[in-house]
Amino acid sequence: MTSIPQRFLSPTAAQLPEAYIASTTRYDQMAFRRAGRSGLLLPAISLGLWQNFGDADPIANSRAVLRRSFDLGVTHFDLANNYGPPQGAAERTFGRIFGADFKGYRDEMVISTKAGYDMWPGPYGEWGSRKYLIASLDQSLQRMGLDYVDVFYSHRPDPETPLEETMGALDHIVRSGRALYVGISNYSPEQTRDASRILRALGTPCLLHQPRYNMFDRHIEEGLLDVLKEEGIGCIVFSPLAQGLLTERYLEGVPADSRAGKAGRFLKPENVNQEIVDRARKLAGLARQRGQSLAQLAVTWILRQPQITSVLIGASRPAQVEELQAGLAYPPLTESELQEIEKFLR
Numbered sequence: 001m002t003s004i005p006q007r008f009l010s011p012t013a014a015q016l017p018e019a020y021i022a023s024t025t026r027y028d029q030m031a032f033r034r035a036g037r038s039g040l041l042l043p044a045i046s047l048g049l050w051q052n053f054g055d056a057d058p059i060a061n062s063r064a065v066l067r068r069s070f071d072l073g074v075t076h077f078d079l080a081n082n083y084g085p086p087q088g089a090a091e092r093t094f095g096r097i098f099g100a101d102f103k104g105y106r107d108e109m110v111i112s113t114k115a116g117y118d119m120w121p122g123p124y125g126e127w128g129s130r131k132y133l134i135a136s137l138d139q140s141l142q143r144m145g146l147d148y149v150d151v152f153y154s155h156r157p158d159p160e161t162p163l164e165e166t167m168g169a170l171d172h173i174v175r176s177g178r179a180l181y182v183g184i185s186n187y188s189p190e191q192t193r194d195a196s197r198i199l200r201a202l203g204t205p206c207l208l209h210q211p212r213y214n215m216f217d218r219h220i221e222e223g224l225l226d227v228l229k230e231e232g233i234g235c236i237v238f239s240p241l242a243q244g245l246l247t248e249r250y251l252e253g254v255p256a257d258s259r260a261g262k263a264g265r266f267l268k269p270e271n272v273n274q275e276i277v278d279r280a281r282k283l284a285g286l287a288r289q290r291g292q293s294l295a296q297l298a299v300t301w302i303l304r305q306p307q308i309t310s311v312l313i314g315a316s317r318p319a320q321v322e323e324l325q326a327g328l329a330y331p332p333l334t335e336s337e338l339q340e341i342e343k344f345l346r
Contacts, residue, residue: 020101023071030073031328035234035309038207040181042110044303045324046076048238048312050083053090061317063097068318070105072325078210078236078312079144080114080155081136087119088143095144109150113140114185114210116155128158128166137178151207152179154195156186167195171202183208189223196231206233208309213237215246215283215298215345216276225307234309237302241313245272246298251281282344286337295320296327301341304333 032041047069053062066077083090091113102109115136118126125132137152152173154166170182182204184195196206209228211220217239228235241247250272280294287297299311315321333341 018100020067022105026071026073028073029325029329030075033309035207035236036228037232038181038205038234040110040207040234042076042234042236042310043074044310044328045074045299045321046078046110046236046310046312047074047321048078048314049090049094050078050080050238051314052316053093054084055086055089055093057093059093059096062093063101064318065315065321066094066097067101069315069321070102070109072321074321074325075108076110076112076310078112078238079140080117080153081119081140082117088139091140091143095146099145111144111146111149112151112153112183113137113144113149114153114155115140116153116158116185128154128156128161128169130165130169130172133166133169134173134178137173141178148177149179151181151183153183153185153208153210154187157184157188157191163191163194164198167198167202171199171204174204181207183210185210189227192224192227192233193231196227196233206231208234208236210236210238210312212239213302213308214240214242215301215341216242216279225305228307235305235307236310236312237308238312240302240311241295241298243271245276245280246283247295248284248293250277251284279344283341286340286344290330290337292327292330293323295324296330299324299327300330300333303328304338 031044033044034041047066052065069077077094079091079094081088081091115133116126116128119136124135133154137149141147141149152170154170157163158166173179174182182199183206184192187195187209192209199206209224211224213220214237220235220237225235227233244250283297284294287294290297292300299313302308302311313321313324
């Protein structure tokens, strides 16, 4: 059993039993969807470790979220080199928990990480050079205590590095055994098409594209989804709840303990404007008519797209994962409900 440093233990968080045995019913209620034209299936919802797994977050809580997710059939866990804070912290936290709880389940898990954003000082610590991508993945594997990741992403396109170099590095990473598949994130439709064709020619097809997508940010409908279909690339989307705007959290104001209330980097109080709240309130009304929460409706709406393989959710507590997993049991949206949503979003 991996020992956990005292600074990662919360005096208020309930301590979990040391021995973890996964639920025998973990596959009973989870839908799996194919990643493009590959042989890989992913759960309809996956867990992203962008938030809530940094050094300031109690590891007992992070451990509870990971355990409960896996027990509910969430087999895919998505990280990046710079997730924290500080950079690298989420991978270190995941590595400690993986070593303690999940080593025996490695072949049932899909673990991904990325490189592309600023990670260390100097000219070799960000973007898309071969040197940076390979060095970053080696560091990620060390932090997580893994021999390989299932998916490694170029986290963003590099305007100054030839695309052939970045894609060549991804191909090398697979051939070297560091990753089983590769993907890209935040690439435009044109960049996606070019990257896909380079990778296919090298013999390492692009598995997944990871863009932002939710009811309030629909840019991928303007060409990217068509490219993914043409190229046979799966799509796994982040920020499905628009940083909490597509929950009931802000319908009556901005709570002091919320992301917007804390004026975080990605969601500020001014983002919670009256127009957004009015739209969210109407969507919440439709969700109630279906017996769903607004967050569940937001995920159901995303999964209407056949090109979407999985939805990356974030969670600060196990109950949030339980809510969104339970939402998968609701029927697809009807044509009249989709039209009503379109009216609310105009």
